[in-house]
Amino acid sequence: MWTTAILAGAVIGAGLALVLREFLPSTPKLQAAFDRLGAAAADETITADRPGRHAEFGAWIERRIGFAGFMRAPDKDLSVLGLSLHAHLARKGIYAAAVLAAFTIVGVGNLVQGQFSTSIVMVLPLAFGAWLLPDILVRSKATSAREDFRRAIGTYAELVAMEGYAGRHVSEALLTAAGVGRSWVFVRIRQELNRAQLSGQQSWDGLKRLADSITVPELAEIADIMRLAGEQEVTIYATLKARGKALRVAQLTDQKTGANRKSTNMTWPLLLMGGSFLAILITPAVSRLFSM
Template identity: 35%
Template sequence: MTPLAWLIVVGALLGGGLALLVAELRPGPPDLGAALDRLGAGRGSGMAVEPPARRAGAESATPRLDRLGGRLLDLPGLTLPHRELALLGRTPARFMAHKLLFALLGLLIPPYLVVFAALIGTGLSPVVPVIGSLGLAAALWFLPDLVVRSEAKAGRVEYLHGIAAYLELVALERAADCGPAEALVRAAAVGRSAVFRRITDALDRATLARQAPWDGLEALAGELGLTPLQDLADIMRISGTDGAAVYRTLRARARNLRAELLAEDLARANVDSERMVAPGSALVTLMTVLIAFPAVYQMFRGG
């Protein structure tokens, strides 16, 4: 084969691998079996046990990537960002599969570069691809952790905005003489975002487990690490057990939450503004040099 043909083959393999990696990293459609399993978390409280045939069918329908990642969950010394994954709605098995794919990509990139260097006539020592593969694989192994934490930070802000709106809706339902449990359910049914769907799922799980709705909110708050949701559960528990009027308390908590979010937005805007100072100063310095250079050059040349 000619060097051009080798380049085409290597480029096609590398492009196909990158395309497969991007396709796996894209969020997929919701798994109906996993959603039913979450809703059936309370089957131990008098609900029917899932038949073995159905469990076997669900296991066979699990994507191969998830099964592969599930085998890596028992690695010694492994720490998973459980709350971040819960905020993003991703499973630990899929997260581990992504880490494995990134590590494999890091192992394969240096050999591709070695082949390319050989095709153009530049020889490389065998030590270079070995060290490069190990180093790049180790670096890319931790890349999904950084990506998940960054996405979870943005997702947490979205959840807090949704919880602030949910607090207002619950307060309005309570002002309309709805009971505490009914107010939580009716307010959650208003929204269609991911935040309201998670709250609705938590309330449904609590109902199936024959628990109070605020117990479901408390479990969700612990899973996601969201203090405002825990505060809402505590407020509604007091209202449900003692019959306390919580309209003003809910409105005040929603107002405080919005103030906290606004303060975080202002702090983030100030940080972004400070980061723009250095590029602006560099641009001004470059323009000054470009404008003054001809005159300085002519002055020294004439002297």
């Protein structure tokens, strides 16, 4: 028991020492500093993550582990969730390191006591699975986030049309309508519009860039309609309102279809359950009939 405790403490202490060593101030090499400046991801400037030690740990993983840039979630999935690349890599590294340390300590402790443990054999596959787990979670959350974005686009389009009917300019209508909502979708749209305005770009170009970065074609359609209104001075607010209503109707239809599909899928379990109860009820009678 004492040997296992000492060994576990030594492994944990060595791991903490290695982690703390990376965060201690040191004199950076000039070439490494230039490499880090050139390797910064383009979408890190629009991320919702706050810079901290997680981002530093993710940057360290990107520099030291060659395959980290390939075995990760797509950039567009990270963008729709507002996650930076370094924060995502840090999460992957923490998951893998935790599983690796836990199963290694258990396996080594069993070996010291003279018992073979399967955790020694499974430690690398389990750590690799923990490394991939954040990617799976990001893909699932990104799919749900895109659905939320699409549901909000119809409302946003109709709000822009209402602002246009009130006599506002195209850019002003886009920004004012984005300021009405308080959900994360309207916040992302508002941030992108402000960024386009500060950089001297047109508002519809900012919407188009956001739509491409998060793979939401419905937002790109709204941007194209507003481009037509801004460049050719065409009154498109009736078209925009109709498009917003069409998006909402299409989403409602999809939801009804999904609900009907789920209801149909529930029929078979209910039939199976009813058949099981019927079999339980008639089994004694059938047994007595054949035993006579």
